[in-house]
Amino acid sequence: xxxxxxxxxxxxxxxxxxxxxxxxxxxxxxxxxxxxxxxxxxxxxxxxxxxxxxxxxxxxxxxxxxxxxxxxxxxxxxxxxxxxxxxxxxxxxxxxxxxxxxxxxxxxxxxxxxxxxxxxxxxxxxxxxxxxxxxxxxxxxxxxxxxxxxxxxxxxxxxxxxxxxxxxxxxxxxxxxxxxxxxxxxxxxxxxxxxxxxxxxxxxxxxxxxxxxxxxxxxxxxxxxxxxxxxxxxxxxxxxxxxxxxxxxxxxxxxxxxxxxxxxxxxxxxxxxxxxxxxxxxxxxxxxxxxxxxxxxxxxxxxxxxxxxxxxxxxxxxxxxxxxxxxxxxxxxx
Numbered sequence: 001x002x003x004x005x006x007x008x009x010x011x012x013x014x015x016x017x018x019x020x021x022x023x024x025x026x027x028x029x030x031x032x033x034x035x036x037x038x039x040x041x042x043x044x045x046x047x048x049x050x051x052x053x054x055x056x057x058x059x060x061x062x063x064x065x066x067x068x069x070x071x072x073x074x075x076x077x078x079x080x081x082x083x084x085x086x087x088x089x090x091x092x093x094x095x096x097x098x099x100x101x102x103x104x105x106x107x108x109x110x111x112x113x114x115x116x117x118x119x120x121x122x123x124x125x126x127x128x129x130x131x132x133x134x135x136x137x138x139x140x141x142x143x144x145x146x147x148x149x150x151x152x153x154x155x156x157x158x159x160x161x162x163x164x165x166x167x168x169x170x171x172x173x174x175x176x177x178x179x180x181x182x183x184x185x186x187x188x189x190x191x192x193x194x195x196x197x198x199x200x201x202x203x204x205x206x207x208x209x210x211x212x213x214x215x216x217x218x219x220x221x222x223x224x225x226x227x228x229x230x231x232x233x234x235x236x237x238x239x240x241x242x243x244x245x246x247x248x249x250x251x252x253x254x255x256x257x258x259x260x261x262x263x264x265x266x267x268x269x270x271x272x273x274x275x276x277x278x279x280x281x282x283x284x285x286x287x288x289x290x291x292x293x294x295x296x297x298x299x300x301x302x303x304x305x306x307x308x309x310x311x312x313x314x315x316x317x318x319x320x321x322x323x324x325x326x327x328x329x330x331x332x333x334x
Contacts, residue, residue: 029071036064073317081258082148085183086141087124087251092134093156093175100133102159102174105308107137110153112310119143124244125232132165138232138248140183147182152319153312154180155281162287171287175280181255183247190250198222199242204233221245228252282315284308297322 039060077083088110092103114121120142127135141150156177163172184190204218218233219241230248232241282294290304292315299318301307307315 029067033067033071036060036067040064073320077145077148077320079148081151081182082145084147084185085143086147086150087138087181087183087248088141088150088153089136089138089179089181090134091136091177091179092129093177095172095174097129097131097133097165098163098172099174099176100129100131100135101165102133102157103135103137103176104129104133105159106157106176106178107134107139109308109310109312110141110150111139113312114141114143114146114310116310117143119146124234124248126234138230142183147180149316149320151180151182152316152323153178153281158280158283160283160285160287181248181251184250184254190253192223192246192250192253196224198224201238217241219245221249223249223253226253226256228256294318 090103090106090110092099111121120140122140122142123137124140125136125138127137129135156175159174159176161172161174162169166172198221200220200222201216202218202220203216215236215238217236217238218231219238220229220231221242222229228249230245230252232245232248235241235244281296282292284292284304284307286304291300291302292304292307293300294315297315297318299315301311301314303311
């Protein structure tokens with residue numbers, strides 16, 4: 001930070017500061033655990049051979065256990081992209097207003113989780129529904145291990161409830177898909193040729209003021225070889241929207257390459273690895289009972305309202321622990 005010109009490159013300096021904070025947190029945790037280890041030795045000497053623990057010793061062990069679990073999870077988030085920021089895209093499924101309302105509920109859930117965890121959230125694109133909810137939304141979550149924590153959320157999320165849009169109060173099932181990709185650093189080489197891009201500009205829709213809606217500031221980019229489409233309309237400047245859309249495209253192409261490598265690795269090892277877009281991962285049931293269940297891990301939470309309010313950590317941790325417990329989970333990609 002003391003180097004001349006360090007703050008003249010905000011993107012690079014922000015990334016370095018983020019990595020520094022992550023290292024500092026890990027060092028502080030290790031210092032605290034080293035102190036706890038010394039205290040544990042002292043307790044062993046005091047207790048002797050009778051094995052009877054007094055209230056202070058029990059309280060110490062109860063405090064130590066969750067710290068060890070948290071450190072274990074953090075140390076295992078050591079994949080090549082786990083420390084990166086995340087770009088999250090939510091798309092409503094078939095079903096019109098009902099699914100669009102569900103997509104907006106998911107958007108709120110993730111934003112609430114991120115804000116409570118001290119992550120920065122930037123809305124990159126939002127397509128509102130005709131009556132309620134959203135057709136789609138893309139946002140960035142920036143902070144320590146954002147991608148490592150969130151990447152398991154990719155897939156289809158299912159909602160069962162009494163529809164507030166049904167005059168006969170019937171039960172409806174709605175679907176929305178979530179995709180999570182790492183926000184690619186500028187120093188990672190992603191080869192994108194101009195001839196492979198189809199770029200469209202159009203007027204932004206929804207809120208944003210007269211300037212946004214009266215000028216062609218929104219940008220849609222199609223990567224012709226892969227068919228990947230990204231768009232951004234959150235900024236008033238077409239130049240800024242184009243730069244943001246290109247950043248998202250680079251992340252999607254990078255993620256596509258990682259998935260190809262994972263598939264190749266799974267084929268070599270003879271393992272069945274579900275990395276397909278669109279796999280149903282979780283059900284949120286609000287009627288006839290209230291429960292949220294992850295179909296991959298079996299993790300179940302009875303307080304559906306708290307989950308929809310952003311309390312999704314039990315699902316994130318269960319997925320990570322289950323994935324990391326698999327043989328070869330720590331293997332390097334080819």
